[in-house]
Amino acid sequence: MEIVFTVLIQLLAVGLSGICARMLPFKLPLPLIQIAIGSALAWPGFGLHVTFNPELFMLLFIPPLLFADGWRIPKREFFMQRRAILMLALGLVFMTVLAVGYFVHLMVPAIPLPVAFALAAVLSPTDAVALSGVAGKGAIPGHLMHILEGEALMNDASGLVALKFATAAALTGVFSLRDASVSFVIIAAGGLAVGSAIGWLAIAVPARVMKLAQDDDPAAGVIMTLLVPFAAYLFAEHAGCSGILAAVAAGMMMNYQSLRSSVPTVVRIRLTSTWGMIEFVFNGVIFMLLGLQLPHIIGTAVLRAHAEGNGHVWLLLGYVTAVMTALHALRFAWVWLLRWLASRRAAKKGLPNAVPGLRTVTVMTLGGVRGAVTLAGILSLPVALSDGQPLPGRDLAIFIASGTILMSLLVGVVGLPLVLRGIRRGPDLFAAEERQARLDAAQAAIRALEGEHERLTAGLDEAGAARVANSFARVMDTYRRQVDLVADEQTLRDAVRQNEIVETDLRMTALRAQRDGLLKLRRSQKINDETHSKLLREVDLSEAAIVARKRNREPAAYS
Template identity: 70%
Template sequence: MEIVFTVLILLLAVALSGIGTRVLPFALPLPLVQIALGALLAWPRLGLHVTFNPEIFMMLFIPPLLFADGWRIPKREFFMARRAILLLALGLVFMTVVAVGYFIHLLAPATSLPVAFALAAVLSPTDAVALTGIAGKGKIPPNLMHILEGEALMNDASGLVALKFAIAAALTGVFSLRDASISFVIIAIGGLVTGAAVSWFFSVVSARFLNVNDEGDPAPGVVMTLLIPFAAYLFAEHFGWSGILAAVSAGMMMNYTSIASMGPVASRVRANSTWTMIEFVFNGMVFILLGLQFPHILGRALIDAHETSNEQMARLIGYIAAVALALYALRFVWVWLLRWYASRGAAKQGLTSAVPGLRTVSVTTIAGVRGAVTMAGILSLPETLPNGEPLPGRDLAIFIASGVILLSLVIAVVGLPLLLRGWRRGRDPHAAEERLARMLAAQAAIRAIDQMHETATADLDESASAYATDVTARVMDIYRRRLAILDEVNEPREQARRAEALEFQMKLAAMRAERAVLVSLRNTQKINDETLSKLMREVDLSETALVTRGNARV
């Protein structure tokens, strides 16, 4: 009963956090509100006890969130930015583990080198969810946001794999760079393949058994979709591969299989709505759970240090500040070196101003906020060595990681709005392709209506044919008006009972023609996933409303 009560309280807190951001007299990012609510729930008199189990947390919360991110991220932009993403997600993680690991060991000699490396490993992953909540949607230029989201998707896996080897070294005292490198490649490839295979298998099962026709209940297919990230994660972990990369890979593959199969509209609309709610609830739970941990970890450690001496408390705070500064300095230098390398390549092609400047480097640096994966990773450190002795430096590592998470969130809340203020984002890079897609989709709809008119009027008498022609003209007028609006011109009318059935069929044919053209444009790389998703959702919602009205008339 206590577990049920706790879950209900957490769900209520998530809902209140969404309301709180609207009623507060000042703007505060949602993640920070949720962390504050979590900290309030940790008040002893409330009696809310939530044990943060890293293993359960990683299995329950992380796979669906990464799956949703992988499903949503534009694949074209992800592929175009693959070099920058990999250098941040792999290169920067490796540099962070080595450089910051040695720095932590020198800063606090009581922390053994393997534990210092483990702390650096869990501090290397960034949190794109917290970043979006802090910066706001559309505030960071799309090209940079795609890189930051891609980095956050990939560096969770590389950071946690590095943590795994650091823990093994701490427990055994043995580490081989060659073995670790080979294992990392196997773990990564195994996770990616597993995720893609699970997602593909679902699409086959869904196409054959769940989505038999458009009139079937879409709920079973949506429920199956919810199980995909967990299946991918558990299968990969069972074989010793990366469950995180499996969840990401499954989401990316799902993007292609779900659209390519062209399943029922109701399933897609229901799935989109369901995943929007799940993302909100799970993200909220993650940050509230973070807030629940901070008073116990940070507050207790600082109180104990204060009772010892003020110098001890100042030293602990200094550790957090020094480690955070080292992380920011390394990230700034790494991003600057990437910029410098890119500028050399651009200069060879005669492009002198193609490379972003200091502001972009600063935004990229501060945007590297830490979040739930860092907390789960550091709490997964074993408490004892094989001989039964306590793992030296574990408590200090947990304290530093918690402090850096909180500090990085606060710095992003303060720094990002200042850096983004007055930044000219320029024209939307996807506006032209969206306009092209709308025009081509409307033209395809007009052609489909014309073809249906010829079929429908073939066996009608003169009176009925004239009536059908009137209906055809009115349905076609919708798309002609759409084309006129795109050309900056304007024009609206009513329907007769006898014509409604024909109008319904024509609209349905037109919308399906639109959808086919949009998928074709995405497949030929003329529009990206974001544009496709936006326009497909418009068509899907229109068709859903149309089908609902048609069923109600019948």
């Protein structure tokens, strides 16, 4: 019963956090609000105690979130930026483990070198979800955000693999760079292969089954999709491979396969809404858990420091600040070096390319915020050595990691808006692409309608042909307006857009009246619940399509 109560309170708190974010008179990132609420719930009077199990946390939360990120991330941009992503996700991670690990050990000798390497390993992964919450949607230029998202997808695996080897070295005192390198390649390649195979099966098999089935209820397919990230993670971990990379690969493969296989519209709509809710709830619970753990983590570190007589609260905060400074300095230097090398390669090929700009490098540096994987990784450190002695420096490492998560969020909240203010944005590379795609799709529909009109009117008498012509004109008018909306003439576009606004308002008014009418019919018992639900769903889908079309046609707002 206590577990049920805790889960319900967590879900309620996640929902309230979203409401608070909209009601606050000033803008505060949702992750920070959720951490604050979690810390408040940790007050002893509430009796809300959550025992953090890192293995359970990694299984329940990380696979579905990374699966959703892998499904959603733009694949074309991911492969276009693969060089920068891999250099950040692999090269920067291992540089962070070495440099920050030695730095922590020299700064705090009480933390053994293997534990310092473990701390650096969990601090190396970044969190794209936390970054979106801090910076806001659309605030960071698209090409930079694609790199940051791709980096966050891939460096979770490299950071946790490095943590695995560092933990083994802390427990056994034995480490081999050659064995670790070979193991990393096998673990990563195996995880990608297992995830890709499961993602392919998850789409290919149901697609063939659905061709034989006449039932259009999407519930079964959606449930199967929800199980895919867990299946990929568990199979890969059982095979000794990276479960995290398996979840990412499964999401990317399912997205790729869905482009080749016909997915019913009702399944696609249900999947979008279901995964949107899962991402919001799971991300909220993760930051709530961080808030719940913070009082215990801070209290334990402070008591341990006083017991050992080697520090105060200010010294502990100094450790966090020093580690955060080292992480940012290393990241800044690495990103600047990558961009400098890219400009040199472009210059050798005769392509115009500027020297890396300070603003861009700073955005990439501040964009490396830490989040859920860092928390799960540091709390997974073993409590004791193989001989039963407590693991030296564990509590202090947990405090530094938790403080770094908070400080990276706060630095992002303050620094990113300042750096992004007044940033010069070049032409939107995807605006012309989107406009052309709308035009091509509308013209394809017009051509298909013209061919279908000729087929339907063949052999009809004058009255039948007139009825078909009326229907044809009503449908054709919709697609001709879409063509006019992307026309080259500004005056024509403005006139059509104004007409679209008026028509949208009229349609929304009519749909609201339909909804009210259906409700009155239901209250008066003139229709039953089944009929009411069926007709109401049609109205809701029509309204959702209008709202989505209206939102997509609004000009993007850049701060």
